[in-house]
Amino acid sequence: MTTPLTPTPSHRQFGRRALLAAAPAGVLGAAAASSAPAAATQTAAVAGTHDALLPSAASMMRTIEHLVSIAPRKTGTPGGRKAAEYVASRLRAAGMDKVWIEKSTSYSWEATEASLVVGGQKIDQTPISYSLIGGPEATGVRTLGPQGLQAEVVDLSQQPLSALSRLDVRGKIVMIDLIFLTPLLALSPLMEFLNDPSGEILDAQTLLTANPYITTLPYTIDALQAAGAAGMIGVLSDYFDSNKYHNEYYRRSPMEIPGMWITAGEAVRVRSLLDTEPTATMRLTTRRRKVVARQPIGVIEGRTKDTIMVQSHHDSMGPGAVEDGSGTSEVLALAEYYGALHRRGIRRDKTLMFTTFDTHFTGYQAHDHFGRKYVLDEETPYRIVANDTIEHIAKKGRVGPDGELLLLDEVEPRGFFEDLSIEGKSMIIQTILRHDLRATTMLNAQAMQPVGIPTDASWAVICGVPTVSLIAGPIYLYDEADTIDAIAQDELVPILKANRDIIDWFEQTPSERIGLVAVPPLT
Incomplete structure (x- = not known):
């Protein structure tokens, strides 16, 4: 979920490198809480004035x-x-001063004629997204042909990836587990604040449930290809009973070999078949x-070009x-809210920019393009001084006792990654409490600045833009199971109000005081 942008020192002018960057998260949270009331009172007073204009x-x-009706939105x-x-048309209708579509280059992928046969039996599978490609920017058709790839299968499922070093897998198909690497517990060192009055996060199963987007797949691809493997059967061992898992494209690890996803249950069947016939046939x-990647952007001009950016991806x-x-x-609802204020003659000091990105699954090229053009190279009039990113208003997902997906009447645990000043941290804490955002944490993004954060705002953190990024990681997120039923509808308006308050704080705060205080150079 990160981009390869590399910021230069000149793009940390808003306090990106912090005096408090190395402080323990608990200390930051305590400090923020202690200074909370004054900052929060001002924000709340301003924010509550126009609630009637908020969309429902x-x-x-x-x-x-509507977005689901036109899916998949690849x-x-x-x-x-x-x-x-659609997003661009909604931004125009919301009353933006300008709307345009920022274009960049990406690479689409589609699979046809996919099948997997073991021991004469057809295996239920889904092609691994972005497998059987020629390289990072390679285009064209690649095929295993009508006869397919027929090869011996080496079963490494239920074994660590390190077991690969002891085996000769050249020209063979390797069956291996996909592991989700980051349970909620792994984020605990970054937690600055936790609002969990009902114990929804501290529940043991919740703490140990991993998100589906930080996985072993890139490492597995690299290892298998270096070892000369001819193909991969990926076992979704940490998953519910579905093979409709749509992984992202990992552009540092292009997958030139073919691959198929199978469920843990189907893997049991495959092992049984391999006992009598140790080969498989893949067709792909x-x-x-x-x-062309398309990123719709709308702006409401302020008195200055200091710009507050509000984003998600479509x-x-x-x-x-x-x-x-x-x-x-959420982004469109905020655009409508601020557009309504703008039509009523309320003008702000800072410019507002609303956008949804493309290329979330194809390599984040739109994010890379935007970060370079708008921040690092400063090719536009807009000086982006703050970023507010909103993702995943989700019901909690859990794997049931028989491998089924359970959607619970609870919100999926979520967190605000942030790298704001102490006053900004205080504001976020008070915003979480004011809007009763339960099962919600505040996470230190500054500690991850060199590598980025696991959200769509990673580019902003890497580029040094002060950022608040709301994220949740339900296990079904990259699956066909991500349907309307998974939306935490009761949370839509509270999240809308919370992000409205964050944006209003950005507006009220001098740009140079939004981020953490800059470290002076050593002399």
Whole structure:
């Protein structure tokens, strides 16, 4: 979930490198809490004035339903283009001063003629997204041909990746587990504040449930290809009973070999078949095209070009209700709210920019392009001084006792990654409490600045833009199971109000005081 942008020292002018960057998270949280009341009171007083102009949950649900109706919204496909144009049209209707679509280059991928046969039996599978490609920017059709790839299968499932070093897998198909690497517990060192009065986060199963986007897949691809493997059967061992897992493209680890996802249950069947016939036949044809990524952008001009950016992403591999119809609905609702204020003659000092990104699944090229053009190279008039990113308003997902997906009537644990000043941290804590955002944490993004954070705002953190990024990681996020039923509808308006308050604090705060205080150079 990160981008390869490398900021230069001149782009830390808003306090990116912090005097408190190395302080323990608990200390930061305590400090923020102690200074909270004064800052929060001002924000709350301003924010509460215009609540009647906020769109309703029903309005946001209609946005999500429309986005699901045109899914999949893949980059470079008709669905992706429709989604970008839909967001642009909504921004125009909301009363933006300017609306345009920022274009960049990405690469689409589609699979056809996919099958897996073991011991004469057809195996239920889904092609691993972005497998059987020729390289990072390679395009064209690649195929295993009508006869397919017939090869011996080496079963490394239920074994560590290190076991690969003891085996000769050249020309063979390797069956291996996909491991989700980051349970909620792994984020605890970054936690600055936790609002969990009902114990929803501190529940043991919740703490140990991992998100589906930080995985062993890139490491596995690199290791298998270095060892000369001919193909991969990926076992979704940490997953519910589905093989409809749509992984992201890891552009540092292009997958030139073919791959198939199977469920843990289907893996048991495959092992039984391999006992009598240790070979498999894979058939797969893929097509990769160079495509145009589209990022709709709308702005409400302020008195200055200091710009508050509000973002999500509109693309999806499946229905994409939570991922990220929910985030897009929040961005559009905020655009409508501030557009209504603008029409009433309320003008702000800072410019507001609303946008949804493309290329979330195809390599984050749009994010890379935007970060370079708008921040690092400063090619536009807009000086982005703060970023507010909203993703995944989700019901909690859990794997049931028989491997089924359970959607609970609880919100999926979520966190605000942030790298704000102490006053900003205080504001976030008070915002969480004021809007009763339960199962919610505040996470230190500054500690991850060199490598980015696991959200769509990673580019902003890497570029040194002070950022607040709301994220949740339900296990079904990259699956066909991400449907309307997964939306935490009761949370749509509280999240809307919370982000409104964050934006208003950005407006009220001098730009140079939004981020952490800069470390003076050593002399």
